[in-house]
Amino acid sequence: MKKSLYIIILITLFFEVSSCSSYKPVYGNSNFNFIISEYSISGNARLGDKIYSRLVSASKSNDLDSDKKNISILINVSKTKRPTNKDSAGKILGYKINLNTSFLVKNFDTGNEILNEKFSLNSSYSVQDQIFETKQIEEKSIDQLINRISQNLLIKLSKNIL
Numbered sequence: 001m002k003k004s005l006y007i008i009i010l011i012t013l014f015f016e017v018s019s020c021s022s023y024k025p026v027y028g029n030s031n032f033n034f035i036i037s038e039y040s041i042s043g044n045a046r047l048g049d050k051i052y053s054r055l056v057s058a059s060k061s062n063d064l065d066s067d068k069k070n071i072s073i074l075i076n077v078s079k080t081k082r083p084t085n086k087d088s089a090g091k092i093l094g095y096k097i098n099l100n101t102s103f104l105v106k107n108f109d110t111g112n113e114i115l116n117e118k119f120s121l122n123s124s125y126s127v128q129d130q131i132f133e134t135k136q137i138e139e140k141s142i143d144q145l146i147n148r149i150s151q152n153l154l155i156k157l158s159k160n161i162l
Contacts, residue, residue, distance in 0.1 A: 034059050034161055037108040038072035047077040047099065047146065054150040069161055070108035077101045079142070084124055097138065098122040099145045103153055105160075115160045119152055121145045 036059055041048035052075060059068075078100045085093035098120065105115040123141040128134045 033068045034071050034157065035068045036073055037070040040072075040074045041077070042074070043077045044079050047079060047142070048075045050143075050146050051075055051077065051101070051150055051153075054146070055153070058150075058154055071114060071161075072106050072108045074104040075101065076103075081138075085126075092127055094124060094126045095138070096122055096124045097141055097145065099142070099149065101149050105157060115157055117153065117156055119149050121148055 036052075036056055039052055041052065052073075055073070080098045080100075081095055082098075083092040083094065084096045087093055099122070100118070100120045102118045103115060104113070105117075106113050123145055125134075125137045125141050128137065
């Protein structure tokens with residue numbers, strides 16, 4: 001009885017492990033077959049530069065591939081920050097940050113539009129006792145939103161370029 005139970009467990013584990021053999025990560029090197037040949041940033045330039053640098057690092061992850069498409073990209077980023085909670089004295093207790101981004105991606109060689117996408121993501125955070133801590137939380141929230149926007153754009157871009 002014990003021996004047959006061990007055999008069943010081993011067979012089950014074998015099938016579980018072997019079923020993952022064709023797994024390919026979404027952000028694997030082979031998915032990003034593009035080079036940003038030209039770019040333009042409008043709106044909040046600092047946030048646009050952060051998004052652009054993440055896209056460039058993803059496109060350079062597979063430099064040896066000669067089958068890459070040259071693209072031009074227009075990034076428009078706007079940030080709004082507004083209070084969400086106030087106490088009875090009118091002191092702000094929390095903020096909500098909203099990042100609105102739009103991307104226009106074109107084939108650099110032909111000028112054909114590859115992708116025209118808009119993303120709007122938001123994050124809320126509470127005000128801390130120290131202003132420095134509040135600023136750190138705000139920057140961390142913005143970085144998390146930029147990461148999510150970059151990941152969403154890379155997914156859409158990899159689908160449209162293939």
